[in-house]
Amino acid sequence: MEPSMQDVGLAVKQLQWRHHREANRRLRLEVGISLVQWDVLRDLHRDPDLSLHDLAMQTFQTDQSMGELAKRMVARGLLTRVDGPGRAVRHRLSDAGEAAYQAGSGIVDSILAESIGLLTADEQASLHAMLTKAASGLPIAP
Numbered sequence: 001m002e003p004s005m006q007d008v009g010l011a012v013k014q015l016q017w018r019h020h021r022e023a024n025r026r027l028r029l030e031v032g033i034s035l036v037q038w039d040v041l042r043d044l045h046r047d048p049d050l051s052l053h054d055l056a057m058q059t060f061q062t063d064q065s066m067g068e069l070a071k072r073m074v075a076r077g078l079l080t081r082v083d084g085p086g087r088a089v090r091h092r093l094s095d096a097g098e099a100a101y102q103a104g105s106g107i108v109d110s111i112l113a114e115s116i117g118l119l120t121a122d123e124q125a126s127l128h129a130m131l132t133k134a135a136s137g138l139p140i141a142p
Contacts, residue, residue: 031103041101
């Protein structure tokens with residue numbers, strides 16, 4: 001019997017929930033940051049010129065919550081504020097933020113290896129392609 005679309009959706013959600021829960025636990029214990037903070041560090045590491053709005057969109061937050069999170073991360077020394085074009089303010093990783101990102105990357109990679117790593121390279125590529133295709137059909141709410 002083939003799984004229903006709801007079964008597939010639930011399996012995706014269960015895997016995501018397990019990843020998030022374990023990543024939050026281990027990141028807090030080993031690095032002292034949350035998964036949400038690591039997501040911000042990852043996205044700024046990849047693209048240091050992201051606006052707060054773009055960063056909020058990429059980390060699944062509201063603009064307001066991203067602004068508050070950025071303030072807390074600046075206060076902790078994980079981010080620095082830099083002038084952007086016009087009146088815009090951008091954030092960059094501090095040395096401590098880069099170190100936290102690197103340490104967190106190893107943790108996140110090991111968590112993913114415990115699940116997605118069980119798949120062959122071809123299966124991982126297929127899963128990525130299928131999830132990307134499925135996600136492209138969903139509208140993004142403002």
